[in-house]
Amino acid sequence: MKKKILLIEDNTDIKENMAEILDLAGYEVHTAENGKEGVSAASREKPDLIICDIMMPVLDGYGVLHMIQKNPELQGIPFIFLTAKSERSEIRKGMEMGADDYITKPFDGTELLNAIEIRLKKAEQLRQPLPQNLQGINELIGINSGKDHLDELKEGRNINRYKKKQVIYSEGNHPSRLFYIQKGKVKTYKRNEDGKELIIGLYNEGDFLGYIPLMEGKTYRETAEALEDTDLAIIPRAEFEELLGSNPVVMKKFIGILARNIDDKEDQLLAIAYNSLRKKVADTLVLLYRKYNTQNDPEFQIDLSRENLASIAGVAKESLIRMLSELKDEKLISLEGSRIRILNFKKLEQMFN
Numbered sequence: 055m056k057k058k059i060l061l062i063e064d065n066t067d068i069k070e071n072m073a074e075i076l077d078l079a080g081y082e083v084h085t086a087e088n089g090k091e092g093v094s095a096a097s098r099e100k101p102d103l104i105i106c107d108i109m110m111p112v113l114d115g116y117g118v119l120h121m122i123q124k125n126p127e128l129q130g131i132p133f134i135f136l137t138a139k140s141e142r143s144e145i146r147k148g149m150e151m152g153a154d155d156y157i158t159k160p161f162d163g164t165e166l167l168n169a170i171e172i173r174l175k176k177a178e179q180l181r182q183p184l185p186q187n188l189q190g191i192n193e194l195i196g197i198n199s200g201k202d203h204l205d206e207l208k209e210g211r212n213i214n215r216y217k218k219k220q221v222i223y224s225e226g227n228h229p230s231r232l233f234y235i236q237k238g239k240v241k242t243y244k245r246n247e248d249g250k251e252l253i254i255g256l257y258n259e260g261d262f263l264g265y266i267p268l269m270e271g272k273t274y275r276e277t278a279e280a281l282e283d284t285d286l287a288i289i290p291r292a293e294f295e296e297l298l299g300s301n302p303v304v305m306k307k308f309i310g311i312l313a314r315n316i317d318d319k320e321d322q323l324l325a326i327a328y329n330s331l332r333k334k335v336a337d338t339l340v341l342l343y344r345k346y347n348t349q350n351d352p353e354f355q356i357d358l359s360r361e362n363l364a365s366i367a368g369v370a371k372e373s374l375i376r377m378l379s380e381l382k383d384e385k386l387i388s389l390e391g392s393r394i395r396i397l398n399f400k401k402l403e404q405m406f407n
Contacts, residue, residue: 060101062092089113132173222278233263238284336405
């Protein structure tokens with residue numbers, strides 16, 4: 055099936071010449087002679103790519119781009135500006151508005167076709183599902199910038215190593231990077247005025263960490279600490295912000311990759327607020343089993359301190375210990391020192407409040 059290209063250009067000679075080149079290259083070409091007609095044609099034809107002159111009567115190229123981006127059905131269509139050499143100073147404005155590329159007039163056919171091919175390829179890549187992990191982020195960075203960042207991010211200088219109980223970042227500090235857990239486990243927590251700790255997030259290998267304050271432009275609202283020896287890959291803030299500032303399709307993909315932990319956190323906070331002591335402890339064990347037993351190992355053991363378990367459940371340490379003893383007596387769990395093995399997952403999962 056032919057790719058559909060919309061060409062918006064008020065100069066008849068340039069428009070006809072470009073249309074002929076695109077037609078010979080096998081594209082389905084639609085044209086408009088001003089910005090207003092171009093927006094109508096885009097809504098009607100739903101093109102795969104738009105090429106648009108900047109200086110036009112009725113509605114200029116900036117106005118066209120603005121209206122295209124406001125329309126949910128047209129967002130994400132690759133957009134290439136056409137500009138004369140004397141207008142190159144205006145290109146920065148267009149790129150900041152979200153244009154994908156620009157071509158300076160006069161141009162040759164090869165330059166035009168190469169630019170179109172690159173942008174169509176990028177749009178096709180963005181339509182494909184991406185892994186919900188570091189590979190997905192790097193593929194997205196590569197699609198957006200045209201570079202392969204995966205090897206660079208794997209180099210030793212891009213890995214931070216933290217010992218058990220070492221703080222990764224602290225509440226109130228300004229974020230400068232996005233973290234990805236290559237190995238280990240991390241908790242995020244807050245303390246009240248009395249110093250009591252509440253764990254509000256649990257992160258495992260394959261999770262991203264610290265992205266919400268980066269997106270909001272604010273300081274960290276919690277402290278992150280390694281639960282065991284942990285390796286974190288680093289995505290610099292500049293690359294993070296480049297993705298957020300890209301076109302809406304790139305940004306939507308990016309946020310989708312990052313948002314894996316939000317549902318778990320909401321469920322945990324609801325349980326702390328409304329559940330009984332018995333159900334809070336049972337749900338905490340179920341949460342940890344699901345979070346960290348990714349291989350469904352029947353011999354899997356939860357190995358966290360009683361302080362951390364109590365903080366996750368939102369209960370006193372003494373109450374947690376008493377409830378673990380009751381669950382052991384009921385043969386729902388077994389205790390081997392600090393380690394907990396779940397013997398009847400289904401009963402714990404279906405525990406009444």
